[in-house]
Amino acid sequence: MATALYGPDGFFVSGPGPAAHFRTSVHASPVFASCLLRLLSSLDAALGHPARLDVVDVGAGRGELLRSLSVAVGVSLADRVRLIAVEKAPRPEDLPAEIEWVDEIPQGVTGLLVATEWLDNVPLDLAVHTPEGWRYLQVDPATGEESTGAPVSAEDADWLAHWWPAPPPDALIKKFASAGTAKTDANLLINGLGDRVEIGRSRDEAWAEAIGEMARGIALAVDYGHLRGGRPVGGSLTGYRGGRQVAPVPDGSCDVTAHVAMDSVASAGERVARWAYTLVSQREGLRALGADGGRPPLSLASLDPPGYVRALAAASSVAELTDPAGLGGHWWLLQPVDVTLDPLMAR
DSSP: OHHHHHSTTOTTTSSSOGGGTOOOHHHHOHHHHHHHHHHHHHHHHHTTOOSOEEEEEESOTTTHHHHHHHHHOOHHHHTTEEEEEEOSSOOOTTSOTTEEEESSOOSSEEEEEEEESOGGGSOOEEEEEETTEEEEEEEOTTTOOEEEEEEOOHHHHHHHHHHSOOOOHHHHHHHHHHTTOOHHHHHHHHHTTOSEEEETHHHHHHHHHHHHTEEEEEEEEEEOEEOGGGOOTTOOOEEEETTEEEOOOOSSSSEEEOOEEHHHHHHHHHHHHTSOOEEEEHHHHHHHTTOOOOOOOTHHHHHOHHHHHHHHHHHHHHHHHHOTTTGGGSEEEEEEESOOOTTTTOO
């Protein structure tokens, strides 16, 4: 998975970038960047208006978010904001000069660290439950053919026991049946490769390392995810190419992604920061930052037709960002480091 995503010919390193294959909140609407700018302004005040205010975008794609922020940053922040893209791909030729481009998170970040759909692409191992216990799931990188491998390590077994314990077979059959799977098919899935899990320990470590690079500020992870009480039966590993869901063959031709165990990641970051985290849906987060998807009043259509059209378009884009069945269902994990920020953090 690491080679397929970040190797010399990996999906995120070569080619036109993720925006050509799937739509994230960054690509969906400028409202997302506007809300982050509000968060940044509040954070700036909470930090006491430091001489340098970092904005670090981890997994920056081709710099779309920072491009938007560089245009929108107001006069009060323009001279102090340092925009830093963290990405394995080469620097885009048309990237504005004021945006730095690095391949590792810098040390001593003071400000805002953003990771939009980064953690779901942090490589991880999968495991399947057998009568002998958990074993790694192996995959042929050329064909995607799967097989059962060696027993999982003690560290991974401990992570699974705490964060993704195996339900008894009867419970699995009920879950499969509730999804419309016949009992006989459910038994085949469980006894074959159906009872698979995604070992999120590598995501915990990646997030903890990111938090460890911060001096003061807020780290925000935005991603698909789940909690311990609702882990996806059979896991969530999949692939994306050209806007379509495809088989997750790790050959570099597609995005290979799995949803994030958000509670486990949050706990890992909290241990490093020694500061309580906030975990909300994107819908809640954006609304707390002023995003309003309400339809503009019809009276505006007669008083200011162009203004009505603009307001209607803005409301539509906010609706997409806050739709609980879509992007609004993403998790927002906010981890403060040596700072208290209200009102979003006051939960």
